[in-house]
Amino acid sequence: MRGWLREAAGGLPRQFWFLWTGTLINRLGAFVVIYLAIYLTQDLHFSQSQAGLVLGAYGVGGAIGTMTGGVLTDRWGRRPTMLIAQFGTAALMLSLGFAGQFWQLLVGAWLLGVFAEGVRPAFQAMMVDVVPDRDRIRAFSLNYWAINLGFAGAAILAGMLAKVDYLLLFVVDAGTTLITALISLVFIAETRPVRAAVRRVRGGPGLGTVFRDRVFVSFLALNFVIVLVIMQHMSTLPIAMTADGLSPATFGWVIAVNGLMIVAGQLFVPKLIDGHNRSRVLALAILIMGIGFGLNAFAGSAAFYAVTVVIWTLGEMLQSPSNSALVAELSPSQLRGRYQGVNSLSWSAGSALAPVIGGFVQQHAGSAVLWLSCAALGVLVAIGQLVSGPARERRAAELRLSERALTTPAPAATETPHEEDITPPRQVPVPAEN
CATH class of the missing domain: 1.20.1250.20 (MFS general substrate transporter like domains)
Structure with missing residues (x-):
């Protein structure tokens, strides 16, 4: 068993385990979106179509969040994008729990989708940055395992909290997200690769x-x-x-x-x-x-x-x-x-x-x-x-x-390029039409 554990989890970077811990903690409290439809229809007595619109707003926000988060991950860095998304998600999660009017829930769900899903590109990019190629399948397996373990625990915990008060779902979810954000703030360092000095051109890769x-x-x-x-x-x-x-x-x-x-x-x-x-x-x-x-x-x-x-x-x-x-x-x-x-x-x-x-x-x-x-x-x-x-x-x-x-190491550039104007070095293959 010790040998198997070494093969499954040994030798991975320290920062990966901070990311893994954050995933597990966050998933243990990630039940608001799962129970949102039930909360809207049974506790707030909205119609099924209204509940569908709120969930749809979250989905639209999520689509915007993943794209925006991806761009900011490359421009600002992994860590600042994660921190903004995580602290924003915690605040919006708590705000949504106190929202009572339909338009508040609609806007709140949309914003929650933007921030909650905006963290994904930064998290995934950081994991790829810190884990060597040879260990990535192991790392992704461990992360996938943590997601499902947390989900299983969340399903049990959410049922218990919902019996007491639906507001607790929002409070605990916001709390676990805040803990994850604090882990990112205290223990996780920036991992964005240093850009090589390259020639300045009009426009850049997007x-x-x-x-x-x-x-x-x-x-x-x-x-x-x-x-x-x-x-x-x-x-x-x-x-x-x-x-x-x-x-x-x-x-x-x-x-x-x-x-x-x-x-x-x-x-x-x-x-x-x-x-x-x-x-x-x-x-x-x-x-x-x-x-x-x-x-x-x-x-x-x-x-x-x-x-x-x-x-x-x-x-x-x-x-x-x-x-x-x-x-x-x-x-x-x-x-x-x-x-x-x-x-x-x-x-x-x-x-x-x-x-x-x-x-x-x-x-x-x-x-x-x-x-x-x-x-x-x-x-x-x-x-x-x-x-x-x-x-x-x-x-x-x-x-x-x-x-x-x-x-x-590349020769020193004569001009410091702006980030928006940087394209990959000539050695980086431009996507071909295969």
Whole structure:
């Protein structure tokens, strides 16, 4: 066991563990968004459509937050962006708990989305900065494990607090966010790579650079499709189970299998996939997820639904750390925040569209067609991962070489460039049209 623990968690940088601790503490109290719809409809007696608008405002704010956070991560730095987002989230979380009018809740949820999601690019970029390439799959597995462990604890704690007073949900959530912000303030140092002296040109790399990177965008497109599949477990799956005569409580323990499996087994994943081709690992993971969701077409009992959760969770456990590590390798250090922001945006967009598309198919074509379509999408995305894999590996290799070149001392520049006018050095490959 000691040997396994050393392999799973040993040798990682000290700053990574501060980030990991902040993630765990923050996730243990992250339950306001999960319970927000229930709070709005049952405690404040708003309609379902009004609750939907508030949740939608949070989603819109989140999309803006990830993009803005990505840009600020590269311009201001990781640490200041994280601190502003975390302290802002704590304040807005507490303010939302005292809001009573609909327009206050709408604006408050929008602002909360901007700040709460704005921290993600900075956090992810900082983790990539401090963890060497060879350890990133382990690091992302550990972080993913902490997220799910915290989520499991939050679900239990939130139920207890909601029975006492819904306001406690907001107070405790704000408190855990504040603790995370204080950890960032006291223990975490800036990690943004020092920009090499480069020639001054008009304009500089921005979000357009990310969207012109066809290798990266095609990878995100594949991820976006599979997010549409994964997120069905939060929208159409409970509807399908209810239609089969199963209670909401039954759905709760069936879906809890997902979190339990991740907490119990995620730390074994890095050893399992070590040395294997990443594109093949991703293809296999996505194929397993597609099969798991596809089998819901034949499910009718709680036990069968639980088996399907076991199957697609296995795929999720393989896919998540591999996917995060590959995003990190495809992100140039000087644009890492922007790349992580666009990656987060793809997940936010997929999460927002999944219930809309899934619900439409389920209503007009039936659950069986929905689940079989999920299986078909899994097969197509798996093939796409295999086909596009070589181009991604070439791009990752090119970036590794260019990053090494950036660490080589350069001759002093005759002119100090403005940050807005800095472009990557000539050695950094411009995204090609592959």
